[in-house]
């Protein structure tokens with residue numbers, strides 16, 4: 001069979017780089033388009049050793065041209081951590097709107113399957129728990145998080161409009177909180193913040209009373225779910241996430257335990273519109289894709305902590321991890 005050629009936008013980011021790596025292992029040729037806004041070449045520095053990998057610096061909110069055939073377009077380009085999208089609000093809205101428009105245009109032109117990496121944030125501060133794909137969400141359209149939530153809601157609507165209007169093969173993956181190697185230590189999300197602080201012996205900042213929950217999924221599992229959806233013909237949306245809920249306070253304690261750190265927990269104010277609960281109903285992913293996470297959170301955290309330690313050692317020695 002001919003090698004399948006995939007375009008991954010945001011491929012130099014956390015999930016994108018892990019996705020590019022897995023696609024290469026599966027025999028794809030991968031073209032990564034990334035503006036390096038919140039990711040960078042270091043994340044993909046060794047991918048060309050695995051297979052045919054090409055990295056092009058490009059802002060996908062501008063004109064997207066790719067030469068050669070394209071079988072699959074995976075659109076992940078967008079700031080994704082709250083710290084990043086609050087720092088880049090307009091860029092985030094543009095990635096979800098113009099970026100989705102341009103990449104849908106590319107997929108249409110090449111008759112390629114298209115996968116949008118959407119997010120559990122489309123459910124906002126949910127009033128239905130756990131969240132099935134049929135839940136329409138509870139989003140504040142003008143709150144600080146709206147730049148991300150509404151951009152992704154628009155991106156989903158646009159993806160379905162292209163599917164219906166142009167008969168395209170498209171899919172929407174609603175990705176829940178994912179963690180693992182290649183997260184930026186300073187991206188502001190709970191896992192990298194806790195790991196970095198615990199390894200430094202500094203207090204772990206827990207927002208509010210820490211009873212708010214998240215459901216974590218190790219990045220290898222998230223990537224596997226996205227690829228299974230890409231290789232299926234279903235439109236989604238499909239929830240891709242860990243079905244086990246953990247309070248942020250328990251997560252901080254677990255990281256302290258696993259790092260053997262003497263750090264304390266420090267309670268800090270909770271951000272505006274921070275969701276109280278978050279847990280996917282993954283029945284659809286199980287039945288449609290035969291997918292569910294295979295890595296438990298403790299194992300995933302151990303690997304993540306080891307990766308952070310290694311990255312720190314490499315940084316200290318002036319080498320890319």
Ligand code: NAD
Pocket residue numbers: 009010011012013014015016033034035036037038039040058059060061075076077078079080081084095099117118119120174175176177178179
């Ligand atoms: P990330 O910030 O590590 O990666 C995003 C990448 O997109 C970066 O490399 C960045 O430089 C690039 N990018 C941003 N704007 C761009 C543009 N206009 N043109 C080209 N490249 C651009 O974030 P991540 O955690 O890897 O998230 C990847 C995708 O998955 C995002 O679309 C995000 O919304 C989605 N997602 C992530 C999570 C999670 O827990 N990490 C959860 C839900 C959804």
